[in-house]
Amino acid sequence: MERPYFFARKSLVILLAAVFLLPIALRSARIALENNKNDVTEWLPDGFAETKDLDWFREHFLGEQFVVISWDGCTLADPRVEMLAQKLVPSVETADNERQRAFFKKVTTGPRVLAQMTDPEGSLKLSEKEAKRRLTGTLIGADGQTTCVLATLHEAAAALRDLRSGIGRSWPLTQILMGREDGILYQLAVKECAISRPSIHMGGPPVDNVAIDDEGEITLMRLVGLSALVGLCLSYYCFRSKRVTLMVFCCGVYGAAASLAIVFFTRGTVDAVLMSMPSVIYVLGISGAIHLVNYYMDAVRESGQEGAAGKALRHGWLPCSLAAVTTALGLGSLVTSAVVPIRKFGSYTALGVLFTLVILFMLLPALLQLWPPPRRRKVTARPLDQSQQGPWPQLLDRLATWVVGRHVLVTAVCSVLMAILAVGLLKTETSVQLLKLFHSKADIIQDYTWLEQHLGNLVPMEVVIRVDPSRMRDAEDPLMSEDGRYRLTFLERMELVEAVQEYVERLPEVGRALSMNTFAPVLPAKAASLAAFTERSGFNAGLAHHREEFLAGEYFRVSEDGEELFRISARLAALSDVDYGHFVDDIQGVVRPVLAAYRQRDQILAELGTDRGSYRGKKVCVVGVPRWKRPTKVQPERPVKGPADVHPTTSQILAGTLHDALRVAGVKVTPIYEAAAEQDATHFIRAGDDNPKAREFFRKFDLVFIASDHPSVSSRFITRHARAYLDARQFDPLTVDPQEEVASGLWPIYTGVVPLVYKAQHELLHGLVESIGLAFVLICIVMIAILRSLSAGLLSMIPNVFPVVMVFGFMGWAGILVDIGTMMTASVAMGVAVDDTVHFLTWFRRGILSGLDRRGAVRLAYSRCATAMIQTTIIGGLGLGVFALSTFTPTQRFGYLMIVLLTAALVGDLLFLPALLAGPVGRFFTGRLQRQVVRRSVPEDVEPPSHGVPTPHFLTSPQPASSRTPSSGADPPRSTSSG
Numbered sequence: 001m002e003r004p005y006f007f008a009r010k011s012l013v014i015l016l017a018a019v020f021l022l023p024i025a026l027r028s029a030r031i032a033l034e035n036n037k038n039d040v041t042e043w044l045p046d047g048f049a050e051t052k053d054l055d056w057f058r059e060h061f062l063g064e065q066f067v068v069i070s071w072d073g074c075t076l077a078d079p080r081v082e083m084l085a086q087k088l089v090p091s092v093e094t095a096d097n098e099r100q101r102a103f104f105k106k107v108t109t110g111p112r113v114l115a116q117m118t119d120p121e122g123s124l125k126l127s128e129k130e131a132k133r134r135l136t137g138t139l140i141g142a143d144g145q146t147t148c149v150l151a152t153l154h155e156a157a158a159a160l161r162d163l164r165s166g167i168g169r170s171w172p173l174t175q176i177l178m179g180r181e182d183g184i185l186y187q188l189a190v191k192e193c194a195i196s197r198p199s200i201h202m203g204g205p206p207v208d209n210v211a212i213d214d215e216g217e218i219t220l221m222r223l224v225g226l227s228a229l230v231g232l233c234l235s236y237y238c239f240r241s242k243r244v245t246l247m248v249f250c251c252g253v254y255g256a257a258a259s260l261a262i263v264f265f266t267r268g269t270v271d272a273v274l275m276s277m278p279s280v281i282y283v284l285g286i287s288g289a290i291h292l293v294n295y296y297m298d299a300v301r302e303s304g305q306e307g308a309a310g311k312a313l314r315h316g317w318l319p320c321s322l323a324a325v326t327t328a329l330g331l332g333s334l335v336t337s338a339v340v341p342i343r344k345f346g347s348y349t350a351l352g353v354l355f356t357l358v359i360l361f362m363l364l365p366a367l368l369q370l371w372p373p374p375r376r377r378k379v380t381a382r383p384l385d386q387s388q389q390g391p392w393p394q395l396l397d398r399l400a401t402w403v404v405g406r407h408v409l410v411t412a413v414c415s416v417l418m419a420i421l422a423v424g425l426l427k428t429e430t431s432v433q434l435l436k437l438f439h440s441k442a443d444i445i446q447d448y449t450w451l452e453q454h455l456g457n458l459v460p461m462e463v464v465i466r467v468d469p470s471r472m473r474d475a476e477d478p479l480m481s482e483d484g485r486y487r488l489t490f491l492e493r494m495e496l497v498e499a500v501q502e503y504v505e506r507l508p509e510v511g512r513a514l515s516m517n518t519f520a521p522v523l524p525a526k527a528a529s530l531a532a533f534t535e536r537s538g539f540n541a542g543l544a545h546h547r548e549e550f551l552a553g554e555y556f557r558v559s560e561d562g563e564e565l566f567r568i569s570a571r572l573a574a575l576s577d578v579d580y581g582h583f584v585d586d587i588q589g590v591v592r593p594v595l596a597a598y599r600q601r602d603q604i605l606a607e608l609g610t611d612r613g614s615y616r617g618k619k620v621c622v623v624g625v626p627r628w629k630r631p632t633k634v635q636p637e638r639p640v641k642g643p644a645d646v647h648p649t650t651s652q653i654l655a656g657t658l659h660d661a662l663r664v665a666g667v668k669v670t671p672i673y674e675a676a677a678e679q680d681a682t683h684f685i686r687a688g689d690d691n692p693k694a695r696e697f698f699r700k701f702d703l704v705f706i707a708s709d710h711p712s713v714s715s716r717f718i719t720r721h722a723r724a725y726l727d728a729r730q731f732d733p734l735t736v737d738p739q740e741e742v743a744s745g746l747w748p749i750y751t752g753v754v755p756l757v758y759k760a761q762h763e764l765l766h767g768l769v770e771s772i773g774l775a776f777v778l779i780c781i782v783m784i785a786i787l788r789s790l791s792a793g794l795l796s797m798i799p800n801v802f803p804v805v806m807v808f809g810f811m812g813w814a815g816i817l818v819d820i821g822t823m824m825t826a827s828v829a830m831g832v833a834v835d836d837t838v839h840f841l842t843w844f845r846r847g848i849l850s851g852l853d854r855r856g857a858v859r860l861a862y863s864r865c866a867t868a869m870i871q872t873t874i875i876g877g878l879g880l881g882v883f884a885l886s887t888f889t890p891t892q893r894f895g896y897l898m899i900v901l902l903t904a905a906l907v908g909d910l911l912f913l914p915a916l917l918a919g920p921v922g923r924f925f926t927g928r929l930q931r932q933v934v935r936r937s938v939p940e941d942v943e944p945p946s947h948g949v950p951t952p953h954f955l956t957s958p959q960p961a962s963s964r965t966p967s968s969g970a971d972p973p974r975s976t977s978s979g
Helices: 003-034 049-060 079-088 110-118 128-135 172-177 184-192 205-239 242-265 274-303 308-336 340-370 392-405 407-425 443-454 490-505 530-545 547-552 580-608 650-664 692-699 715-721 738-743 753-787 790-795 798-814 820-849 854-885 889-918 920-935
Strands: 066-071 104-109 149-153 200-203 459-467 510-514 556-558 564-572 619-625 668-673 703-706 725-727 746-752
Touching: 003 242, 003 308, 003 340, 049 459, 049 746, 049 753, 066 184, 066 205, 066 443, 079 104, 079 110, 079 149, 079 184, 104 110, 110 128, 184 200, 200 205, 200 443, 205 242, 205 274, 205 443, 205 854, 205 889, 242 274, 242 340, 274 308, 274 340, 274 854, 274 889, 308 340, 308 753, 308 820, 340 753, 340 820, 392 407, 392 854, 392 889, 407 798, 407 889, 459 490, 459 580, 459 753, 490 510, 490 530, 490 564, 490 580, 490 650, 530 547, 547 556, 580 650, 580 703, 580 725, 580 746, 580 753, 619 650, 650 668, 692 715, 703 715, 715 725, 738 746, 746 753, 753 790, 753 798, 753 820, 790 920, 798 820, 798 889, 820 854, 820 889, 820 920, 854 889, 854 920, 889 920
Parallel strands: 619 668, 619 703, 703 725
Antiparallel strands: 066 149, 066 200, 104 149, 459 564, 459 746, 510 564, 556 564
């Protein structure tokens, strides 16, 4: 036979090819790791509206690409503040090299801005107290002295693949293994500004991304050694041979390097989540190599070393391929996720698992052929279950007897537990909060803690108010546009921004909100008098004169189409448990009423009409507005938010903004406030009442605006006696048609990290359901094909979904949030669990074909593969459990959840599945097989010879042999492999 001798002829060629390709794989893997890049804003595909809005925002503003730098003792009087600012953005003459000028576009410091705002010759001329009030929570701390350096990244630097060379920090492991060094910022601060490195604190979105880079890299460095140690120890324990252990180890390492090389050659990028892939491939490669070496040992015992490598591959390719394919299907199902890191992990790890098969089927047999292990007893393959003197055979035999004898109880308990915990799946909640990716002791957490305590919140939520050119008015323009909408002067547009900023800043989650108004003079009062009109006209002209100064800042832009873009940047606490979904709703809940008030003002003015191009002298009565006294501006030292007067309701925001907007247009407004609940009903004015005084009261107004029902005034009375009226009682400011909002010429864009993370959080849950569903369908199709039965294939999936339902259902009931690392485990565990199910069903089917009843077949399956299933779980559990020691939270959760899920999968395969097979459900697995047994006249032996090579599990017919069965008195010999 030529086939067994293939490796005798080709092993050297295969080895030379592997040696030739190894440097390429290692070099490609190193480059892929060096280009490690993480950007939270790239977690969603380009097609999502949130991603498009953020890209649009970045085309006009660089506000999100900021880095806050401070240190212990960084005060307004510290000369190192200005020194570092000059070093970060040097002139051409003072820069040491061009690379030093490539990272930061501009630098702002607390002392600089404070001096500009209080300069007697400047445009603002603010008092020091007012200037500090405006800057508190951003550039100046609550103590009035602590300050910082705020550096904005250059456009090119924001897109650099290696941002760490600018703002990163190095660690002993990365210095030794990757040749990393501190970024330019740290070098300048420490070496040239004499700032102690441990005292430096940095924050901001770019710092977050670089921290994820560093944490992922450090995690990989630590896990490489631990994974290697676990693989070596398990391999040596199984084979007690240094030579075989080294072969298995080489296959695992080769597979891990090849998986990273695939990323490089497909022009992908490695992120912190994908950093876990090499260790996963390594562990799975070690597991597959151990199985294949077991087949080789069996072949050696049967017929010697000659041709043993080919025989092992011939008999082991099917079970190894099934295990790899089902694992790859579980991983591949993650490509349905819209969260890019999860999708990349699923696709690349699935490719790595399949490519590892090539290494196992080519390189490992070649190594065994060239350097066969010595034929000594202590080198014989020794799985965890092989010792006949150990406790495993007796324990498993007792377990099999107990499960078969109490299959109804076991099935009922497992089914009830699954049903109860399945309800918990409906309670599953997700979390993608950025700083929860890090361990509580991580440097970035300590930096953010210091910065938020001494300066203010750092997580940006951006609101951009877009103003169409048709809504802008210069001195010579008419008040109303051609489509009947009121045109706003530059001052009125700034007042719109001021209103939005004020209400956003009063949200309990917001520490401070910034806009162009923060760096503008105090705006004049909103009044309808002639004196106020004159003052406002002069002020508006002055603002227009300084328009270019506003454009030079970071909060005002003009698009190519002439739209004015007003940015309001709210800052949230990074370390608080802010529900981003609720916050996005909250911020929309204060912005929409403001813009709705301007749309209502347009309707009122259009109804009034103008006299000689002015609304001066027009009178409007607004009925049913809430009574609310606008509080003074929020002070830096304001108490914890909570009083009702600090949190205006939607109707209060709408009414207050409408009142101010009408007064600015010159309209005299008379409000009729909502009546108190205890108001005397005898004062009600009803529709049929003949009340001359009330009739005359309403007739003196040019228009009556009915905002809501009023218990003292019937709306029908108003409609009968008012000269003109508008009824807005059905108007809901929170329910708005986006197209109508855009058509009004004033509309908002909500963007930044917060809505992006919220969308990722939503997609994480959606992707979890989709990936589990897809994994279930794909693996189920494989099981149906293997078992050649639709019903059996479907029922065989019960023990495979058992661990997912148990673990994730418990997490739902316990309120444990699902994050990126958690989501990856479900589909992976399902794919790995199928391997044990396949092995158990293999021997169960062979027992039925040999003439055993279902209970006897279950006991046969226990005796043949139960300990091998335990061996696989220990290998996978310990190997993947290494991740639980990571300081990167998603990787850590992936590690300990894989241990729990694989353990639960083992319980499902050794308790739930045997109980199902021994009970009535088992008939679905045996119907066709028992008909085959009836047609056979020659009895079939379920046992291979005591030194025989195991035959493939499926798609082959058992060979005739003696009819001895386990029930004849002797236990059958146990398989030396998990196959």
